[in-house]
Amino acid sequence: MRFAAPPCAARLFAAPLVAAGLSLIAAPALAAPCGGSFPGFIEAIKAEAQQRGFSRADADRFFAGVQQDQRVIRADRAQGVFRMSFTDFSRRLISQGRISNGAANAQRHKAIFDRAARDYGVPPGILLAFWAFETDYGAVQGDFNTVNALATLGHDCRRPELFQPQIHAAMQLWQRGMLDPARTTGAWAGEIGMVQMLPGDILERGVDGDGDGKVTLKTSVPDAILSGARMLRDLGWRKGEPWLQEVTVPANLDWSKTGLDKQLSAAEWGRMGVVPRHGKLAGNLPASILLPEGRKGPAFLVYPNFNVLFEWNKSFVYVTTAAYFGTRLQGAPVFNAGNPDPQLSEGDMKALQQKLQARGHDVGSVDGILGAMTRPAVQKEQQRLGLPADAWPTRDLLNRL
Incomplete structure (x- = not known):
C-alpha cells in the first residue's frame, strides 16, 4: 500500500477510454461543497454527473449504497511511517521474501516485462518495486470500498479538487463494466488494483494487456504491469536511462552541491571523486547527489528518471526506497548504511521546521517529516552557520537555530 502518503494526482485530460457523449474527466469540476452534510454533498455530485452526461437514474444507481467511511479519514491523517529514516524505512519494506x-515474478512474467520495456521504456526493476510496495505483488490490494473512499475524500476539505473528479472517473469506469460501486475495493485513497491507480489514471492510461477488452488491474497482471509502465512513460520516464545508483563520495566533497535541487553531469561528479558501487556512471546525463541521512549515511547519484517517481508518490523516503529497491532487483548490492548522526525525534523535527519557517523558509506543513521541502531549508541554514551542508538536521543545528 501507499501508507498515508498523498496519492499521485491523476492527469485529467482526454483519454481513449472516455465514452462518447460524456464530458471528459478534464472538464472543470463544478466544486460540490466540501464539508457540511454528506447526503447534501452526494446530491451535488449527482447534479454534476448529470451535467457531464449521466442520467439521473444512473447517478441514483451508482450512489445507491454510498457511505462516508471514517477509516479513510483516519488513514489520510496518519503520516507516522514517513518520519522514519531511509535506512529504517527501507529495512521495513525490503524483505528477503519480496526480493x-x-x-x-520477473521470470514468470518475462514476456510482459519485455513488452513494458519495449513499448514504454520502463525496465522490470522499477515496475517490480512499485508492484511489491503497493500490494505485495497483488496479494494485498486494500479492503476499502472504492466509491466510499472517493466520496469521503471528495467531501473532506483537505483535497476536494483531487478527489471529486475521481468520483466522476469512477462513474465512467462503471459504465464500461470496469468497476462495481458495491463491490470494487482498493486503497484508502481510492486507488485500485495491483499497482494502485486512481480511476482517472485508469481511464487515461489503462492498457488492456491481455486483450479481453477491459482494463482489469485487480486480477490481470498484463493489464497492471503495462498500465503502470504507460503511466510512468507518460509522466516523463526516459527510455534507456538509469534512475539511481549507489555511490561512494569523498570526505572533502563540497556538501553544498548535494541535493535534488542541484545537478552536475555524472562525468563531473566522477571527476570530483564520486565512484559508483555498481556499474558505471552515466556519462553526460545530469545527476544529483542524494544523501538521505547526510554525509555519514548512504549516498546515491540520481538521474532525471528518479524525479519522475515523485509523480507516483510524493513521499521522499518512499520514492528513494522504491528507487533503490528497483536497482536491487536488477542486481545492485545492499546499500552501505554508514554511521549517520542520530535522527531528530518527531517533536524536535517539528520544532526545527517552525524555526526554519520563522527564518522565512517554505517547509510546507510542520509535520515532523524531513521531506523534499524541508531538506533545502536545512541545507541553507547549515551553510549560513558554517556547518557541513548535507541537508541532514542534527541536534547541533537545532540548538544553533
Whole structure:
C-alpha cells in the first residue's frame, strides 16, 4: 500500500477510454461543497454527473449504497511511517521474501516485462518495486470500498479538487463494466488494483494487456504491469536511462552541491571523486547527489528518471526506497548504511521546521517529516552557520537555530 502518503494526482485530460457523449474527466469540476452534510454533498455530485452526461437514474444507481467511511479519514491523517529514516524505512519494506518473489515474478512474467520495456521504456526493476510496495505483488490490494473512499475524500476539505473528479472517473469506469460501486475495493485513497491507480489514471492510461477488452488491474497482471509502465512513460520516464545508483563520495566533497535541487553531469561528479558501487556512471546525463541521512549515511547519484517517481508518490523516503529497491532487483548490492548522526525525534523535527519557517523558509506543513521541502531549508541554514551542508538536521543545528 501507499501508507498515508498523498496519492499521485491523476492527469485529467482526454483519454481513449472516455465514452462518447460524456464530458471528459478534464472538464472543470463544478466544486460540490466540501464539508457540511454528506447526503447534501452526494446530491451535488449527482447534479454534476448529470451535467457531464449521466442520467439521473444512473447517478441514483451508482450512489445507491454510498457511505462516508471514517477509516479513510483516519488513514489520510496518519503520516507516522514517513518520519522514519531511509535506512529504517527501507529495512521495513525490503524483505528477503519480496526480493525472492520479485525475481520469481520477473521470470514468470518475462514476456510482459519485455513488452513494458519495449513499448514504454520502463525496465522490470522499477515496475517490480512499485508492484511489491503497493500490494505485495497483488496479494494485498486494500479492503476499502472504492466509491466510499472517493466520496469521503471528495467531501473532506483537505483535497476536494483531487478527489471529486475521481468520483466522476469512477462513474465512467462503471459504465464500461470496469468497476462495481458495491463491490470494487482498493486503497484508502481510492486507488485500485495491483499497482494502485486512481480511476482517472485508469481511464487515461489503462492498457488492456491481455486483450479481453477491459482494463482489469485487480486480477490481470498484463493489464497492471503495462498500465503502470504507460503511466510512468507518460509522466516523463526516459527510455534507456538509469534512475539511481549507489555511490561512494569523498570526505572533502563540497556538501553544498548535494541535493535534488542541484545537478552536475555524472562525468563531473566522477571527476570530483564520486565512484559508483555498481556499474558505471552515466556519462553526460545530469545527476544529483542524494544523501538521505547526510554525509555519514548512504549516498546515491540520481538521474532525471528518479524525479519522475515523485509523480507516483510524493513521499521522499518512499520514492528513494522504491528507487533503490528497483536497482536491487536488477542486481545492485545492499546499500552501505554508514554511521549517520542520530535522527531528530518527531517533536524536535517539528520544532526545527517552525524555526526554519520563522527564518522565512517554505517547509510546507510542520509535520515532523524531513521531506523534499524541508531538506533545502536545512541545507541553507547549515551553510549560513558554517556547518557541513548535507541537508541532514542534527541536534547541533537545532540548538544553533
